[in-house]
Amino acid sequence: MLAQQQRVAVRPSRRSSLGVRAVAAPPARPTPAPPAPPQGGRPVPRLPGQLPHLGLFGKVELGKMFEYISNEERRLGLRMVEVEVMGLKSVRLRHPEDIAQVVMKQHEKFAKGEMKGCVSEWLANGLATNRDPAHHAAVKEVMMPGFKPDAIRSYCHMFSDVADALARVLLEHEGQELDIEPLMQRATLDVIGLAGFSYDFRAVEMAGAEARRRREAAEAGGDASEIDVGAVWARMMPPAMLLSIGLPMPEKWVPGHADFTGGVAELDRVAAHMMAEHRAGRVTGNRRSILTYMMEAQEAGNGVMTDKQIRDELMTLMLAGSDTTATTLAFAIWELSRRPEAMARLLAEVEGVVGDKEGPVTAEDVARMPFLAGVVNESLRAYSAAPNTRRIATEDCQVGGYDIKAGTSLILDIWALHRNDEFWPRADEWLPERWLPENAPSLAPHASTAFMPFSVGPRSCIGRYFALLEAQVLLAQLVRRVGFGPAARPPISLVQQLTLASEGGIYAVPRARAASA
Numbered sequence: 001m002l003a004q005q006q007r008v009a010v011r012p013s014r015r016s017s018l019g020v021r022a023v024a025a026p027p028a029r030p031t032p033a034p035p036a037p038p039q040g041g042r043p044v045p046r047l048p049g050q051l052p053h054l055g056l057f058g059k060v061e062l063g064k065m066f067e068y069i070s071n072e073e074r075r076l077g078l079r080m081v082e083v084e085v086m087g088l089k090s091v092r093l094r095h096p097e098d099i100a101q102v103v104m105k106q107h108e109k110f111a112k113g114e115m116k117g118c119v120s121e122w123l124a125n126g127l128a129t130n131r132d133p134a135h136h137a138a139v140k141e142v143m144m145p146g147f148k149p150d151a152i153r154s155y156c157h158m159f160s161d162v163a164d165a166l167a168r169v170l171l172e173h174e175g176q177e178l179d180i181e182p183l184m185q186r187a188t189l190d191v192i193g194l195a196g197f198s199y200d201f202r203a204v205e206m207a208g209a210e211a212r213r214r215r216e217a218a219e220a221g222g223d224a225s226e227i228d229v230g231a232v233w234a235r236m237m238p239p240a241m242l243l244s245i246g247l248p249m250p251e252k253w254v255p256g257h258a259d260f261t262g263g264v265a266e267l268d269r270v271a272a273h274m275m276a277e278h279r280a281g282r283v284t285g286n287r288r289s290i291l292t293y294m295m296e297a298q299e300a301g302n303g304v305m306t307d308k309q310i311r312d313e314l315m316t317l318m319l320a321g322s323d324t325t326a327t328t329l330a331f332a333i334w335e336l337s338r339r340p341e342a343m344a345r346l347l348a349e350v351e352g353v354v355g356d357k358e359g360p361v362t363a364e365d366v367a368r369m370p371f372l373a374g375v376v377n378e379s380l381r382a383y384s385a386a387p388n389t390r391r392i393a394t395e396d397c398q399v400g401g402y403d404i405k406a407g408t409s410l411i412l413d414i415w416a417l418h419r420n421d422e423f424w425p426r427a428d429e430w431l432p433e434r435w436l437p438e439n440a441p442s443l444a445p446h447a448s449t450a451f452m453p454f455s456v457g458p459r460s461c462i463g464r465y466f467a468l469l470e471a472q473v474l475l476a477q478l479v480r481r482v483g484f485g486p487a488a489r490p491p492i493s494l495v496q497q498l499t500l501a502s503e504g505g506i507y508a509v510p511r512a513r514a515a516s517a
């Protein structure tokens, strides 16, 4: 499946735009790794030239680029390599021990990597980009009650309600080929709004036919409550990755720069509106949400939760808490749409547990659905929504027997780890059954160390359980209402925006359940 879609011949690339140099063709015989010096570690070997598969304007074609790096690493017998992308050097780690050393065991030697430019201004000092450990800890403590398992279990009816709204909009397109990713994005924005901010973005509703007129009015400068955050999001994400590098004068040469900065301005209006609504006691969905905890801390005078800090956390949670889960759901549905036997097995499992029960799917229900858990886990593995994360070495040290100098940028290559067949037999295939207890010993033998979709250590994902339960409940409720058939589209092409994405969309054909069962 994936192997067939993404297998590409590695050819020397001759791209001249943006200073991307040609890459030498691989020699016919393997080059031996440099000998180890008598003392200390070895220098990290460098892949020659810059990477191919960047495309015009820095679009990172992930599937192709990582395959190229993995092939080269294997060919040269290397555990890690230094690469250069658009003039920026980094060392890419893909071995689970090396990643765990950097993000967990010796995390104090590695600072969180910075975002730059207008993306840095957008996320500012929110939890994911905060680089001051003491301040980060103080903010996290305030938000933590909203991420406790009991709190998250109480969000299930919101996950289910959003799935029902999503099903209604999907069925407006019954029988048509539809890019499902933007709708998943809208659904997860609604979830983080209702559960995290006690606020209803109505993002799914606004994708429906009925709401189009209102949206146009809002774009002409209407009330902040009428802003279509789903549409803003769709405009902002494509240029975000390139803008996060902080290259000079992006307004002159990055297509979509104005969409991005305009989008941030719209989201700022929405954030101010959400805070005002909350202060006025006008809350929807969750009555005690993460926003509630932040505002209570401010009122109690804790000195950390200024209005600006709350704004930064709202922006961060909108990104970290929606884009990633949307990607996971979109790829899960896309794979299910092409695997009728997996879809049938999932539906049988869901119906076996919830039967004809009306109302929401609960945490207790999904705990009895191992195949559903396999679908979500496998989508997190094969399509790591956060395909990599970055750290900067703050002192000279060694990782995996290699010397790392202070200041080195380390890319923790979760995507490559998850696609490495040393750890994942049939790594390029999407196999939800891999996760069932009877198959795990042969198909997921290293899952306890080599499965890191949420990273590990003190800066790992605060929303891990939120995301897992959200994805499971939403998917279970959705497949009760809507079936999905395959779309006749070319193979997907994975690219890296801030999170993983597919260039050209992720298509499936929604069908009313009775017709598709």
Ligand code: HEM
Residues within 6 Å of the ligand: 103, 127, 128, 129, 140, 192, 196, 316, 317, 320, 321, 322, 324, 325, 328, 380, 384, 385, 386, 389, 390, 453, 454, 455, 456, 458, 459, 460, 461, 462, 463, 464, 466, 467
């Ligand atoms: C499939 C869904 C998700 C995936 C794959 C994912 C992945 C990740 C990863 C890999 C990190 C760590 C980055 C690093 O080590 O530098 C992270 C951090 C974070 N995630 Fe998630 N995430 C998901 C869902 C969520 C959700 C639902 C929320 C909130 C509701 C959330 C909020 C955050 C925040 C705030 C951080 C920063 C944590 C910190 O630095 O202390 N994420 N996520």
